[in-house]
Amino acid sequence: MNEMPFRRARSLGKVNVPAVTLAHGGGGRAMKDLIDDVFIVAFDSSFLAPLEDQARFDLAELAVYGDRLAFTTDSYVVDPLFFPGGDIGKLAVCGTVNDLAVGGAIPLYLSCAAIVEEGVSIDMLRRIARSMAETAKGAGVRIVTGDTKVVHKGACDKLFITTSGVGIIREDIRLGVDLAHPGDAVLVNGLFGDHGAAILEARGEMALETPIASDCAPLHDLIATLLAAAPGARCLRDATRGGVATVLNEIAEASDVGIEIDEEHLPVREEVRGFCEILGLDPLYLANEGKIVAVIPPEESEAALAAMRAHHLGERATIIGWITDGEPGRVVMRTVLGGQRIVDMLVGEQLPRIC
Amino acid sequence: MKYVDEFRDRGKADALVAEIDKLVSTIDIAARRPIHIMEVCGGHTHSIFRYGVEGMLPKEIQLIHGPGCPVCVLPMGRVDDCIAIAEHANVIFTTFGDAMRVPGSRKSLSQARADGADVRMVYSPMDALTLARNNPDREVVFFGLGFETTMPSTALTVLQAESEGIANFSVFCNHITIVPTIKAILDSPDVHIDGFLGPGHVSMVIGTAPYEFIAQYYRKPLVVAGFEPLDVLQSIWMVLKQIREQRADVENQYARVVQGTGNVAALQAISRVYELRPFFEWRGLGSIDHSGVRIRDEYARFDTERKFAIPNVRIADPKSCQCGEVLKGVIKPWQCKLFGSACTPETPLGALMVSSEGACAAYHQYGGFKKQAGAA
Numbered sequence: 245m246n247e248m249p250f251r252r253a254r255s256l257g258k259v260n261v262p263a264v265t266l267a268h269g270g271g272g273r274a275m276k277d278l279i280d281d282v283f284i285v286a287f288d289s290s291f292l293a294p295l296e297d298q299a300r301f302d303l304a305e306l307a308v309y310g311d312r313l314a315f316t317t318d319s320y321v322v323d324p325l326f327f328p329g330g331d332i333g334k335l336a337v338c339g340t341v342n343d344l345a346v347g348g349a350i351p352l353y354l355s356c357a358a359i360v361e362e363g364v365s366i367d368m369l370r371r372i373a374r375s376m377a378e379t380a381k382g383a384g385v386r387i388v389t390g391d392t393k394v395v396h397k398g399a400c401d402k403l404f405i406t407t408s409g410v411g412i413i414r415e416d417i418r419l420g421v422d423l424a425h426p427g428d429a430v431l432v433n434g435l436f437g438d439h440g441a442a443i444l445e446a447r448g449e450m451a452l453e454t455p456i457a458s459d460c461a462p463l464h465d466l467i468a469t470l471l472a473a474a475p476g477a478r479c480l481r482d483a484t485r486g487g488v489a490t491v492l493n494e495i496a497e498a499s500d501v502g503i504e505i506d507e508e509h510l511p512v513r514e515e516v517r518g519f520c521e522i523l524g525l526d527p528l529y530l531a532n533e534g535k536i537v538a539v540i541p542p543e544e545s546e547a548a549l550a551a552m553r554a555h556h557l558g559e560r561a562t563i564i565g566w567i568t569d570g571e572p573g574r575v576v577m578r579t580v581l582g583g584q585r586i587v588d589m590l591v592g593e594q595l596p597r598i599c
Numbered sequence: 600m601k602y603v604d605e606f607r608d609r610g611k612a613d614a615l616v617a618e619i620d621k622l623v624s625t626i627d628i629a630a631r632r633p634i635h636i637m638e639v640c641g642g643h644t645h646s647i648f649r650y651g652v653e654g655m656l657p658k659e660i661q662l663i664h665g666p667g668c669p670v671c672v673l674p675m676g677r678v679d680d681c682i683a684i685a686e687h688a689n690v691i692f693t694t695f696g697d698a699m700r701v702p703g704s705r706k707s708l709s710q711a712r713a714d715g716a717d718v719r720m721v722y723s724p725m726d727a728l729t730l731a732r733n734n735p736d737r738e739v740v741f742f743g744l745g746f747e748t749t750m751p752s753t754a755l756t757v758l759q760a761e762s763e764g765i766a767n768f769s770v771f772c773n774h775i776t777i778v779p780t781i782k783a784i785l786d787s788p789d790v791h792i793d794g795f796l797g798p799g800h801v802s803m804v805i806g807t808a809p810y811e812f813i814a815q816y817y818r819k820p821l822v823v824a825g826f827e828p829l830d831v832l833q834s835i836w837m838v839l840k841q842i843r844e845q846r847a848d849v850e851n852q853y854a855r856v857v858q859g860t861g862n863v864a865a866l867q868a869i870s871r872v873y874e875l876r877p878f879f880e881w882r883g884l885g886s887i888d889h890s891g892v893r894i895r896d897e898y899a900r901f902d903t904e905r906k907f908a909i910p911n912v913r914i915a916d917p918k919s920c921q922c923g924e925v926l927k928g929v930i931k932p933w934q935c936k937l938f939g940s941a942c943t944p945e946t947p948l949g950a951l952m953v954s955s956e957g958a959c960a961a962y963h964q965y966g967g968f969k970k971q972a973g974a975a
Contacts, residue, residue: 508609517600523722524696580604581612581828583651585965591944592700592709 269394329458349411440530473551502570606827641668641956663928678703806861883922
């Protein structure tokens with residue numbers, strides 16, 4: 245008697261239509277096909293394959309990395325989805341990896357929840373998922389759980405992605421936004437404002453001859469190098485929305501210290517400076533996706549600077565200022581001209597000036 | 600940046616400040632009271648705060664931040680009019696970025712957008728015209744705002760719309776003109792100004808002749824100034840030199856951009872498209888004769904005021920607001936009762952707190968640092 249050959253109950257599905265429809269969010273076969281075709285194939289993770297409702301970890305295996313768990317989440321709604329230097333997928337991985345890394349954590353696992361507007365092309369989703377997978381691989385993290393929702397036209401703008409991340413903090417690392425101390429040096433790892441300018445540019449608001457590329461990059465390795473060179477580092481923050489100015493204000497406020505920066509030493513690309521001049525924007529408030537502000541005790545500041553500069557994501561690292569015992573919570577800038585001004589938090593969005 | 604960084608040079612700034620110090624010490628009145636110099640233009644105010652110029656000056660010099668921020672002098676009623684227009688279902692309302700947050704009596708354009716109005720930020724009126732071209736079934740309104748600096752580009756856009764026969768584009772014309780306002784300030788009894796920094800970009804369009812009455816009739820020095828910090832410092836030095844020599848002339852520091860005769864093509868576009876209004880309402884300053892323009896009858900079909908029914912309600916400034924006194928230099932921003940308490944950049948009551956060119960917002964954001972302790 246011929247036995248029926250064993251057939252896997254479930255093989256990876258495939259989407260054969262060009263665009264997402266509400267059917268792909270219905271919970272049935274079409275949705276499984278979409279998740280398989282777009283995400284499972286790209287992420288190729290042994291955690292995802294069983295399609296459990298949750299990823300499961302062995303605690304003892306995690307404990308070898310350190311003594312504290314770091315957990316973070318962030319949503320990505322960037323418009324346009326693709327821009328010079330990256331795309332929403334790369335951004336969603338880097339952003340969460342960096343949020344873990346600035347706490348001193350080794351980033352390990354990510355989740356990925358996608359909200360897709362009906363009508364979005366499947367090919368574009370595949371590209372974005374591949375970009376996430378490549379970025380995750382480069383950053384040494386695995387995407388281990390996810391979710392996909394499809395919403396009707398107009399209910400979201402093409403694609404929103406939320407990633408959460410888990411990492412482990414080594415026993416000897418103590419970083420905190422409230423730990424800055426007068427005399428500490430304030431460093432950034434390179435030219436800032438690129439991401440914000442790249443996004444504004446990519447929206448077609450200015451026709452520039454040389455497009456500005458986003459600095460979007462995972463910073464875990466740079467941070468590991470930095471912490472090895474400057475184990476006494478007080479605080480690290482990634483200068484995303486609100487830019488370097490906002491992070492400086494957060495540090496000054498939380499640590500109850502003053503901060504003084506020198507405009508002459510602010511590393512900003514010529515193209516970004518020009519872009520800001522024309523639009524009446526300030527690069528200090530432009531978003532970054534590959535820049536950190538680091539507060540380092542004075543005796544380690546030179547080592548920290550050298551370590552950053554030796555890393556390919558920190559070649560243009562600079563000491564931009566110092567923590568002071570000035571008015572607590574106040575960030576003051578010595579201008580290029582030699583005058584002084586306050587660098588405050590941004591009130592709302594940065595609005596271009598009229599003339 | 601070439602041709603920009605040269606005008607922000609620290610060494611030259613120090614040298615200029617030293618010259619200013621020297622000059623001030625030779626001016627008699629400076630020993631008795633501060634010398635008041637008004638920078639008319641919001642662009643100067645921005646630059647002064649952005650680079651910390653004020654704090655580098657000797658204490659004898661007090662800068663008065665004048666009315667040249669078009670967003671700041673926009674009366675509340677006009678903002679309400681904008682919102683009424685923007686809330687028409689078929690309208691795309693386009694505006695320069697700064698005007699988004701200016702408070703109306705009920706809300707700002709930014710809040711109107713959140714409530715569903717189609718309000719879009721543009722960088723040029725031509726962008727608004729492109730929107731009209733691409734959305735023939737929508738009515739596109741451009742919020743024409745600003746002094747003679749932005750007037751020509753709005754005028755040229757109207758002319759372009761006419762030549763293309765674009766019917767769904769109009770301008771809500773709130774353009775204002777600076778000279779009658781300077782005159783109104785000089786006529787105001789509580790104002791003491793010793794000299795002016797004249798607006799560089801306005802002068803690029805209108806030239807320097809329209810200011811002659813300030814020198815001749817009011818005997819006040821005026822120096823048309825550029826916007827980089829060294830321009831501002833040099834212009835202050837030039838004003839002081841006139842005071843020292845007891846001269847009152849119109850001088851042009853910004854000669855690399857401003858010609859005495861102005862820009863003929865821009866002036867032609869202005870006079871083709873606009874005519875003076877009998878009067879126009881300014882926030883904080885009240886109604887000033889001949890201080891605003893409207894669109895001429897020939898271009899009536901591009902005039903939002905004739906295309907739409909506009910409420911045109913006059914809303915009095917909040918009683919406790921002292922915007923007018925700040926604009927005229929009678930009080931400093933921080934001397935206003937509401938500064939930093941009821942009126943902050945987060946919840947502005949007066950428009951001077953909204954735009955980064957507004958004196959109050961600039962003080963609040965950038966802080967006032969004076970050479971001597973305690974002055975700010």
